[in-house]
Amino acid sequence: xxxxxxxxxxxxxxxxAPHVLxxxxxxxxxxxxxxRQVAILFTLSxxxxxxxxxxxxxxxxxxxxxxxxMGDQNAHQLGLGLGMAFSLLFLxxxxxxxxxxxxxxxxxxxxxxxxxxxxEDRDELVKTVKHAAAEVKLGRRSLIKRSLGFSLGxxxxxxxxxxxDLGPLPKKLLESTSWKAxxxxxxxxxxxxxxxxxxxxxxxxxxxxxxxxGTERLLSDVAxxxxxxxxxxxxxxxxxxxKLAMTHDGIIAFSKICSHMGCAVAxxxxxxxxxxxxxxxxxxxxxxxxxxxFGPAARPLPQLDITVDDQGYLIARAPFSEPVGPSFWxxxxx
Amino acid sequence: xxxxxxxxGNAANFVDERIGAAGWVxxxxxxxxxxxxxxxxxxVCMYSFVILLLSGxxxxxxxxxxxxxxxxxxxxxxxxxxxMSAAYASTLDISFEIRGGLLMRQxxxxxxxxxxxxxxxxxxxxxxxxxxxKPREFNWILGILLLTLGFVEGLFGYSLPDDLLSGTGLRxxxxxxxxxxxxGTYVSFFLFGGEFPGVGFLPRIFTLxxxxxxxxxxxxITIHVMLxxxxxxxxxxxxxxxxxxxVGHPILPVYMAKAxxxxxxxxxxxxxxxxxxSINPIWLYGPYTPGQISAGSQPDWYMGWLDGLVRMxxxxxxxxxxxxxxxxxxxxxxxxxxxxxxxMAFYPFIESWITGDKREHHLLDRPxxxxxxxxxxxxxxxxxxxxxxxGGNDIFAxxxxxxxxxxxxxxxxxxxxxxPLAFVITKRLCLSLQRADRDLVLHGLETGRLVxxxxxxxxxxxxxxxxxxxxxLTSHEQAPALEFSxxxxxxxxxPGAIKNKVRSRLSKAHAxxxxxxxxxxxxxxxxx
Numbered sequence: 001x002x003x004x005x006x007x008x009x010x011x012x013x014x015x016x017a018p019h020v021l022x023x024x025x026x027x028x029x030x031x032x033x034x035x036r037q038v039a040i041l042f043t044l045s046x047x048x049x050x051x052x053x054x055x056x057x058x059x060x061x062x063x064x065x066x067x068x069x070m071g072d073q074n075a076h077q078l079g080l081g082l083g084m085a086f087s088l089l090f091l092x093x094x095x096x097x098x099x100x101x102x103x104x105x106x107x108x109x110x111x112x113x114x115x116x117x118x119x120e121d122r123d124e125l126v127k128t129v130k131h132a133a134a135e136v137k138l139g140r141r142s143l144i145k146r147s148l149g150f151s152l153g154x155x156x157x158x159x160x161x162x163x164x165d166l167g168p169l170p171k172k173l174l175e176s177t178s179w180k181a182x183x184x185x186x187x188x189x190x191x192x193x194x195x196x197x198x199x200x201x202x203x204x205x206x207x208x209x210x211x212x213x214g215t216e217r218l219l220s221d222v223a224x225x226x227x228x229x230x231x232x233x234x235x236x237x238x239x240x241x242x243k244l245a246m247t248h249d250g251i252i253a254f255s256k257i258c259s260h261m262g263c264a265v266a267x268x269x270x271x272x273x274x275x276x277x278x279x280x281x282x283x284x285x286x287x288x289x290x291x292x293x294f295g296p297a298a299r300p301l302p303q304l305d306i307t308v309d310d311q312g313y314l315i316a317r318a319p320f321s322e323p324v325g326p327s328f329w330x331x332x333x334x
Numbered sequence: 335x336x337x338x339x340x341x342x343g344n345a346a347n348f349v350d351e352r353i354g355a356a357g358w359v360x361x362x363x364x365x366x367x368x369x370x371x372x373x374x375x376x377x378v379c380m381y382s383f384v385i386l387l388l389s390g391x392x393x394x395x396x397x398x399x400x401x402x403x404x405x406x407x408x409x410x411x412x413x414x415x416x417x418m419s420a421a422y423a424s425t426l427d428i429s430f431e432i433r434g435g436l437l438m439r440q441x442x443x444x445x446x447x448x449x450x451x452x453x454x455x456x457x458x459x460x461x462x463x464x465x466x467x468k469p470r471e472f473n474w475i476l477g478i479l480l481l482t483l484g485f486v487e488g489l490f491g492y493s494l495p496d497d498l499l500s501g502t503g504l505r506x507x508x509x510x511x512x513x514x515x516x517x518g519t520y521v522s523f524f525l526f527g528g529e530f531p532g533v534g535f536l537p538r539i540f541t542l543x544x545x546x547x548x549x550x551x552x553x554x555i556t557i558h559v560m561l562x563x564x565x566x567x568x569x570x571x572x573x574x575x576x577x578x579x580x581v582g583h584p585i586l587p588v589y590m591a592k593a594x595x596x597x598x599x600x601x602x603x604x605x606x607x608x609x610x611x612s613i614n615p616i617w618l619y620g621p622y623t624p625g626q627i628s629a630g631s632q633p634d635w636y637m638g639w640l641d642g643l644v645r646m647x648x649x650x651x652x653x654x655x656x657x658x659x660x661x662x663x664x665x666x667x668x669x670x671x672x673x674x675x676x677x678m679a680f681y682p683f684i685e686s687w688i689t690g691d692k693r694e695h696h697l698l699d700r701p702x703x704x705x706x707x708x709x710x711x712x713x714x715x716x717x718x719x720x721x722x723x724x725g726g727n728d729i730f731a732x733x734x735x736x737x738x739x740x741x742x743x744x745x746x747x748x749x750x751x752x753x754p755l756a757f758v759i760t761k762r763l764c765l766s767l768q769r770a771d772r773d774l775v776l777h778g779l780e781t782g783r784l785v786x787x788x789x790x791x792x793x794x795x796x797x798x799x800x801x802x803x804x805x806x807l808t809s810h811e812q813a814p815a816l817e818f819s820x821x822x823x824x825x826x827x828x829p830g831a832i833k834n835k836v837r838s839r840l841s842k843a844h845a846x847x848x849x850x851x852x853x854x855x856x857x858x859x860x861x862x
Contacts (some may be wrong), residue, residue: 014801081609088601095595223624
């Protein structure tokens with residue numbers, strides 16, 4: 001192995017290999033056969049189109065037929081699909097077979113042209129541009145030059161500004177949820193309040209804040225409000241006293257919205273007591289306050305402070321103390 | 335002259351007298367296209383784009399991109415009475431109530447996946463054969479632009495049905511936008527028309543998906559193809575082929591018949607896939623609600639590597655002065671792809687800077703003859719493949735009973751280790767292949783036939799290869815590395831010494847190769 005730098009004598013170009021004639025070029029029988037093959041392919045294509053039309057008009061949409069390997073198939077859909085597929089495939093195969101067997105196949109040589117324009121053309125262009133520039137006399141008209149600069153600097157702003165009303169300003173919207181002190185946790189789906197005493201150890205419930213009478217739940221709220229309730233044995237927890245105080249009788253509540261990219265953290269592993277986000281596999285340890293133990297998430301799931309009301313139903317004692325969901329520039333995470 | 339010819343002649347005369355088309359049509363019809371199977375990859379891109387336009391137009395006749403709530407009342411029993419967006423409901427209607435609607439949906443989705451696969455394959459062909467070199471750098475950049483547009487168009491497309499899977503994808507999209515420092519939150523609120531999921535995003539991306547981006551595609555594809563037309567196609571080296579000519583079939587009739595036929599074959603294969611293989615059965619996922627998710631959520635294949643990068647990212651965030659910067663999102667989802675795409679776009683100029691080669695090239699390289707470039711290509715593929723594997727780590731873990739954490743750690747390490755390893759191995763392989771070429775030219779083909787000599791020794795008979803083959807194996811250029819002296823003629827240190835040093839190092843690495851067989855070598859061997 002070495003750098004190859006010395007000039008070496010090239011091998012001579014022997015020219016293209018002699019042209020080999022095809023069967024159909026020499027044998028009239030083969031030519032006829034190729035012609036027939038092409039005709040058969042085109043005919044099959046036409047028949048397949050008829051299959052599509054037949055399936056569209058005459059096969060009901062709820063007829064199922066059994067096809068080996070594929071199992072029960074909707075006859076209408078299969079007829080449409082295969083009809084279309086074969087009508088196209090045979091048409092294409094016919095055309096290519098025709099080209100390959102019967103059309104002339106001798107190779108032709110074209111010559112390339114250089115892309116660079118001739119020197120005269122280039123000189124002339126430079127001259128024309130210079131001439132035009134001189135005629136405009138921009139150099140001497142400084143008033144126009146400056147005002148034009150001002151205009152060009154600003155003209156693109158209005159169209160961008162006009163996009164402003166695409167949406168509202170973020171304000172502090174990302175930092176709040178519907179949870180308030182005293183909001184009842186209700187099941188999702190079902191909207192039933194939850195008695196703390198109904199939850200057994202190991203139970204997992206997805207909840208949302210109870211709706212006020214006559215209000216609708218907005219999807220943008222569902223994107224922030226979901227909370228997971230998990231009941232463990234109180235001795236399973238390894239929490240700071242503050243976090244422990246936010247639990248109720250072994251019941252701990254976390255935001256279900258992943259602190260990484262906002263997917264629903266829906267997979268709970270009973271044995272390890274880990275929560276796993278199916279999107280990017282961030283794993284949170286429930287016993288340690290949803291601490292991130294694996295994956296790309298950088299923050300634990302926010303914990304909701306819960307207690308029970310006088311009827312024994314679970315309620316939030318306070319709203320979330322930090323924004324739920326993915327990070328954003330204005331988020332104060334310290 | 336037959337009547338048919340007469341009629342055709344009259345029509346042609348009518349057109350030519352008005353726009354004078356005969357001149358350039360004649361010239362165009364004499365155009366020659368070189369033949370090689372890999373040149374069809376670009377054609378597949380174009381044909382699947384046409385299929386996307388046709389099937390997409392069909393879908394747009396019935397699709398309603400609105401995010402307003404409706405109660406589903408269609409024929410699909412399991413979802414009856416459920417609240418969903420009009421976008422999702424109309425997708426269900428297209429699938430179940432419009433005859434041929436499901437087929438068109440499947441054709442549209444399969445064609446999109448094949449479109450992106452064909453773009454990638456075409457890009458690799460152009461890269462590995464050096465077809466991007468002068469004068470085709472513009473077309474390379476346009477190609478990268480088309481690839482980038484494809485990512486955006488694909489993401490928007492599979493987000494439109496507003497099912498549980500696509501909504502999850504949009505949730506992630508919004509998180510990526512939010513992660514942009516300073517403006518992210520605002521951009522996200524403006525694009526979505528409020529807090530995620532907002533009210534405006536689907537109608538907005540629908541307009542982009544069916545009007546603006548296809549328009550951009552059409553414009554760029556037109557320029558892309560016109561440039562190929564004008565600059566003439568590259569060709570592989572071979573006897574009778576030079577930098578000055580182009581050898582192949584004329585556009586009429588062979589090329590036209592083959593290309594036309596090939597369009598129908600591509601369409602037919604996509605239709606066949608759509609007839610027998612289900613893709614994106616949105617009715618199984620249910621309508622989108624941010625509080626739910628299904629396990630094994632996966633984007634379309636071309637997005638997989640980005641998702642894999644996001645998954646393998648370490649949990650890095652900076653918290654300072656009341657602000658948060660999510661490196662765990664920014665690096666994998668914005669910075670790395672930014673570097674990859676920019677690097678790809680500029681590669682033709684980078685390579686020409688390294689080699690100092692400013693000449694036109696119309697003969698393609700055989701990948702083995704440019705070991706450095708080929709190794710770089712394989713290195714990039716390896717990088718993307720590791721990321722792609724990690725993008726499906728949950729699927730791999732469940733199907734092969736592996737630990738997801740181990741796959742993740744494997745990817746985190748491999749993404750740094752495997753690409754350089756791939757570079758080294760590929761370069762070695764290229765050099766070995768060059769050595770094999772050299773042996774073939776010098777000693778001919780091993781026939782496997784053993785002959786016993788009178789002396790008792792066994793030798794293998796070698797058959798000589800044809801002159802044409804010999805020419806193909808020796809016609810490539812072997813340009814020397816650039817050399818810079820650190821000082822000029824008067825012994826004064828030149829400016830930019832470090833730049834020159836880097837350049838000559840790279841140039842040296844690029845020029846590594848086995849000396850090819852020369853005419854003298856062959857003469858010499860004949861004397862033996």
